[in-house]
Amino acid sequence: MDKNILGNRMITQIGLLVNDIDETSQAYADFFGVEKPLWFWTDTVDLAQTEYNGESSVARAKLAFFDMGSLQLELIEPDRHPSTWREHLDKHGEGPHHIAFVVDGMKEKVALMEKNGMPLVQKGEYNGGRYAYMDTFKQLKIMLELLENDK
Template identity: 40%
Template sequence: MADTILGTSFICQIAMIVRDVEKASGRFAQLMGVPVPKIVLANEDGSDTVTYQGQPTKGRVKLAFFQMENLVIEFIEPTEDPTTWKDFLDTKGPGVHHIAFKAKDKMMETAAKLEEFGYPLIQNGDKYAYVESTGDLGVILELLDID
């Protein structure tokens, strides 16, 4: 399926926005019988260049990642920084925010193709890009520049 607009059909992650990443991670770990992963404050040092709706933002966020057999489950707790995560929590409450596809070395090229397809880029950092596809798909698509 490499001839798709996305260049892949490999879904590598599903991410949920939560109000309390510690609580959500603890409950999910209990449910799955796995250890609670380390919770990180991403971009605390400002090393990632983050843009939201065309404007620079600090883009800090609390994250927890569960490596499952077939994909990664991510829990995201927004900070007060302007981001798609904060906007999602403020307008919709907790829920599924995005599904992610690997886009190694072609992240922004793929984002441009998706924009032509009608899914505009809404936020990006050095290794990720979100495109707005909720009107058609009910979820944001993420492109990850990973192996």
Template identity: 40%
Template sequence: MGIINKDAVCQIALVVKDIERTAANYAELFGIEVPQIFSTLPEEESHTQYRGNPTKTRAKLAVIDLGQIVLELTEPDDEPSSWKEFLETNGEGVHHIGFTVSDRVKVIEYFASKGVPIRHYGEYPGGNYTFMDSVKELGVILNIKPGAQS
């Protein structure tokens, strides 16, 4: 088995310019209620870091349950963040794929040994996320989330 279990995918995340419009469009597409839109916590609570430096970034999020995975919509603010950089560089699109792992430190050490640094980190009640700067190696950012899978 690899360093990440292929069955541990839990999230596909898009960066968007207008979360209200995009969430409404997905709700219509799937025939569901428009998902709740909420904001990430302030840096004092989330301990957010971008490229190794603290950042006051906040983002609007909406989550749509698609069964095994969730579709996460993210509208960044103007503070430095992986989301903002992605939007400015690429426009709207897939920002990352998220995986749950049983040993977050082991996975991050694996990526470090391959020259892949942490791009963005933050915390939320009950968990955290770590975006790996894996675009060159994998074509997409990976989000490493602590959980039961490995």
């Protein structure tokens, strides 16, 4: 395996899959003594250009974020459409889904990871950037999300 594939060792985010984003975000807000964040839907496929397993996908999810200093906690409640979120939640239940890293050069990083046996599972756009979920379970025992923000 190539070394230092991402060029970054700082975990930016931990993503958790949940069945009820309102209930879980309230539990985290109470636990940490912070305000409950508002959740929002990911964009529709025409804006997000979502692809799952190489095909266009209408899958969406409710997201809520807790900023915890240098780390962000993301809660994800997927809709019923096929996605990495829905598949993982159905197979493994609620809990950790991914750890995320900010990268530069998304296409190059994805290609390098695929060359190293870590295939792209899902990708899409968001306001201000793009994401890619890479199947790193075999090597790293968790999914990695790559985040590239527009400059």
